[in-house]
Amino acid sequence: MTAFSATNSHAQSSAFSGMAGNWQGSGTVSLDDGSSERIRCRATYKVSGASMDMNLTCASDAYKFNLLAEVVAAGGEVTGKWSETSRNVGGSIQGRGANGSFQVIAEAAGFSSSISLKTSGTKQQVTMKADSQFRAANISLSK
Numbered sequence: 001m002t003a004f005s006a007t008n009s010h011a012q013s014s015a016f017s018g019m020a021g022n023w024q025g026s027g028t029v030s031l032d033d034g035s036s037e038r039i040r041c042r043a044t045y046k047v048s049g050a051s052m053d054m055n056l057t058c059a060s061d062a063y064k065f066n067l068l069a070e071v072v073a074a075g076g077e078v079t080g081k082w083s084e085t086s087r088n089v090g091g092s093i094q095g096r097g098a099n100g101s102f103q104v105i106a107e108a109a110g111f112s113s114s115i116s117l118k119t120s121g122t123k124q125q126v127t128m129k130a131d132s133q134f135r136a137a138n139i140s141l142s143k
Contacts, residue, residue, distance in 0.1 A: 015073030015098050019119050020047040027139030029063055032132065037063055041139050043124075050074055056126070058139065065134070069093060069106075082106045100124075 023043040030036045041058040054069040064086055071080030071093055078097050083090030089111060095104030100119030105112060113130035122143040129136045 015050060015078075016045065016047040016052040016100065018100050018121070019045045019052065019124075021045060021143055023124055023141040023143055025124075025139060025141035027058070027126075027137060029058065029060065029065075029137045030135040031063070032135055037061070039063065039137070039139070041141060043126075043141055056139075058137065071104075073097065078102055078104055 021044070023045070024041065026038060026040050028036050029039050037060040039058040039060045041056065043054065043056045046053040051070070051072050054067070054071070056067040056069075058065055066085045067082065068085060069080060069082040071078050076096055076098055078093065078095050080093045081090065082093050089108050091106065091108030091111070093104050093106050093115075095102060095115075097103060097117075100117075102115070102117045104115050104117075106115055107113075111130065111132055113128050113132075113134075116125075116127040118125045124141040124143075126137070126139040126141065128134075
């Protein structure tokens with residue numbers, strides 16, 4: 001029983017394994033007017049056991065967003081809170097994930113976005129889809 005508990009604890013603490021540190025890259029953002037723009041992005045992940053703080057900033061010549069999140073992973077479930085500082089909105093995050101790959105929903109009053117994040121070694125893919133002025137983003141990052 002002790003070995004199982006230790007394994008379970010280790011599995012929970014490794015939910016964000018390989019994500020800590022600074023990442024950068026580029027991608028595209030799609031807006032509700034049908035336009036699409038290339039964006040440059042930077043992400044910082046601070047991992048402490050089963051908790052992670054994220055700061056993702058992306059910008060083009062005409063568009064910018066700064067997404068902050070504080071999440072906790074336990075038993076394959078991910079919960080937390082998020083905010084987008086340039087638009088002064090925020091809310092809750094919930095979903096599933098482990099080993100650097102996550103599928104979550106970020107919600108706030110009148111807003112919902114699905115977010116998929118997959119980390120593989122020094123590469124990371126972030127995909128966001130929403131039904132608002134911001135429609136989608138596809139971002140490739142590397143360490």
